[in-house]
Amino acid sequence: MKKNQSRQAIGVFDSGLGGLTVVKEIMKVLPYEDIVYFGDTARVPYGTKSREAITHFSQQNAQVLLKFRVKMIVVACNSCSSYALEKLKKNFSVPIVGVILPGVKKALAKTKNRKIGVIATKATIHSEAYTKQINKLNPAVNVTAQACPLFVPLAEEGWFQHRETFLIAQKYLRAIIKSKSDTLILGCTHYPLLKNVLKRVVGEKVCLIDSAREVAWEVKELLTKIKALRHPARRPRYQFLISDEPQQFQKLAKRFLGREIESVKKIEV
Amino acid sequence: MKKNQSRQAIGVFDSGLGGLTVVKEIMKVLPYEDIVYFGDTARVPYGTKSREAITHFSQQNAQVLLKFRVKMIVVACNSCSSYALEKLKKNFSVPIVGVILPGVKKALAKTKNRKIGVIATKATIHSEAYTKQINKLNPAVNVTAQACPLFVPLAEEGWFQHRETFLIAQKYLRAIIKSKSDTLILGCTHYPLLKNVLKRVVGEKVCLIDSAREVAWEVKELLTKIKALRHPARRPRYQFLISDEPQQFQKLAKRFLGREIESVKKIEV
Numbered sequence: 001m002k003k004n005q006s007r008q009a010i011g012v013f014d015s016g017l018g019g020l021t022v023v024k025e026i027m028k029v030l031p032y033e034d035i036v037y038f039g040d041t042a043r044v045p046y047g048t049k050s051r052e053a054i055t056h057f058s059q060q061n062a063q064v065l066l067k068f069r070v071k072m073i074v075v076a077c078n079s080c081s082s083y084a085l086e087k088l089k090k091n092f093s094v095p096i097v098g099v100i101l102p103g104v105k106k107a108l109a110k111t112k113n114r115k116i117g118v119i120a121t122k123a124t125i126h127s128e129a130y131t132k133q134i135n136k137l138n139p140a141v142n143v144t145a146q147a148c149p150l151f152v153p154l155a156e157e158g159w160f161q162h163r164e165t166f167l168i169a170q171k172y173l174r175a176i177i178k179s180k181s182d183t184l185i186l187g188c189t190h191y192p193l194l195k196n197v198l199k200r201v202v203g204e205k206v207c208l209i210d211s212a213r214e215v216a217w218e219v220k221e222l223l224t225k226i227k228a229l230r231h232p233a234r235r236p237r238y239q240f241l242i243s244d245e246p247q248q249f250q251k252l253a254k255r256f257l258g259r260e261i262e263s264v265k266k267i268e269v
Numbered sequence: 270m271k272k273n274q275s276r277q278a279i280g281v282f283d284s285g286l287g288g289l290t291v292v293k294e295i296m297k298v299l300p301y302e303d304i305v306y307f308g309d310t311a312r313v314p315y316g317t318k319s320r321e322a323i324t325h326f327s328q329q330n331a332q333v334l335l336k337f338r339v340k341m342i343v344v345a346c347n348s349c350s351s352y353a354l355e356k357l358k359k360n361f362s363v364p365i366v367g368v369i370l371p372g373v374k375k376a377l378a379k380t381k382n383r384k385i386g387v388i389a390t391k392a393t394i395h396s397e398a399y400t401k402q403i404n405k406l407n408p409a410v411n412v413t414a415q416a417c418p419l420f421v422p423l424a425e426e427g428w429f430q431h432r433e434t435f436l437i438a439q440k441y442l443r444a445i446i447k448s449k450s451d452t453l454i455l456g457c458t459h460y461p462l463l464k465n466v467l468k469r470v471v472g473e474k475v476c477l478i479d480s481a482r483e484v485a486w487e488v489k490e491l492l493t494k495i496k497a498l499r500h501p502a503r504r505p506r507y508q509f510l511i512s513d514e515p516q517q518f519q520k521l522a523k524r525f526l527g528r529e530i531e532s533v534k535k536i537e538v
Contacts, residue, residue, distance in 0.1 A: 042322050043312045048425075050514035053311050153422045156317075164440070167433050245319035 006228045009034035009237070010219065011070030011094075013061040016044035017249065018152075018189030019076030020256035022099065025216035026074070027238075030223070032230045034237045036068045040269065042243035045152055046079040047121020047188065054123060058084035060269050062092055064241065070094065071228050074219060078187050079121050082129035095222055102218045103185050103211030104133045110207045111141065111183040117176035117206075118145040120187030121152070130187055144179040148172045148191075155190040156252065165194065169201045177202060185209045193255065240264045275497045278303035278506070279488065280339030280363075282330040285313035286518065287421075287458030288345030289525035291368065294485035295343070296507075299492070301499045303506045305337045309538060311512035314421055315348040316390025316457065323392060327353035329538050331361055333510065340497050343488060344368065347456050348390050351398035364491055371487045372454050372480030373402045379476045380410065380452040386445035386475075387414040389456030390421070399456055413448040417441045417460075424459040425521065434463065438470045446471060454478045462524065509533045 010030070012023055016039045023037055038061055040046075046054050058080040062073055072095040075081045075088065081098030088096050107116050118130040125147040134141050150168050159165045176184065184206050186192055192210045199208065223229045230236075242249050246264040253261045279299070281292055285308045292306055307330055309315075315323050327349040331342055341364040344350045344357065350367030357365050376385050387399040394416040403412050419437050428434045445453065453475050455461055461479045468477065492498045499505075511518050515533040522530045 053513045153419050164436050244322045
């Protein structure tokens, strides 16, 4: 690791806004690190698209971040982490962290009856990334996975407490409730916004796993290990880049990041 | 018009699948014409994106079709027709037909109380393309416009008759029902799939306007006028191009086109 690397920013990319939930946690866990975020808002969503498209877009997004000389890349999108992580690791030399493994580790630590539910986009469920990762670490765990394509548009509509969202969640989660899973992985960065409804549907006893916090700790662990942590006690710099116009992004971003975004720059992929 | 032009295909583009409803009608009204369809499935949907992105994508899509030497272009996407039609007409020399005007003409012919409702994507509603076009032709008509962002994902989920779709439609259409509009423009090519639910929500007396058929007649009129109709009594050739992998497209396309698609080709935009 080169000496100056610690001063470089952490790169984070996502298909759109959702990855800001991960940025929010990195800001808390690593308050002195610079962050460059790229959201591919012109081509969002990814979760309905093919493995090939998601892999291709992921590589382009990583290249965008590398132009900013980031010291590592966080793939804050579940669909990208499911389909493209291995390819990214092979093609780029900076360390790359996805969101699947941290969420799986936490779920395995939480489950008592060894029954885990996973909800995510079509792409993530179709990839079986969560099921494979869980069973790789513990083959005895029973996994029930369910694609919930309407959750992203519902979250973007801001229908967090609506009766319609509750009814749709009841429909999607039927098999998971039937499976008696005691742990539910929210396998899409939008889903934490629907936490209240999801809790009402699956019941208070089921533990909801939102991997954003775990990803942030994984990033800290990695940077500590490779001695690339930024020296403390300075004000960090945050850059937000997107591929579509900023208006809509700035309006919605606060929901995900929990604070105002001052400036967003549009760039071509 | 060059002599050979009549032998060239009609080009149709859309952000994804929805434009196939227009292709279906063109096939009926002009059964001897070749058609080249391009659906930008890698970047779908457009209706949540900015004017700039939609205009940029529309121009790229038109260029894709022009490589196939099409004699005209049908912009089968409401969001593109709303934001990009004028720019396309300025930048390209082939005749270009959008979906707004044909739908508006039909709605104006149908309304008796001069109250028209419009439902569409965020982009289309935000552009005010329908309201402006209606009032340009008849300033006395009262227009109530409503964005319905969940309708496209609901249609793509295949939830055509679901209670959840009904409840969401009730919520979205509240202002339009209150306005006592006797005519409702379905300003997005996906919405005809939800026709049954929409009819139940607004009541049988409200006339639903699906512009696909009108667009097909507009195309016929135009080709007749410029003497570019294909000579009859031959089997037409249909080409389907998309920007993502074909699997998902072929599965869903039947719903929109009403027939199987034999071959789909993926191309880079």
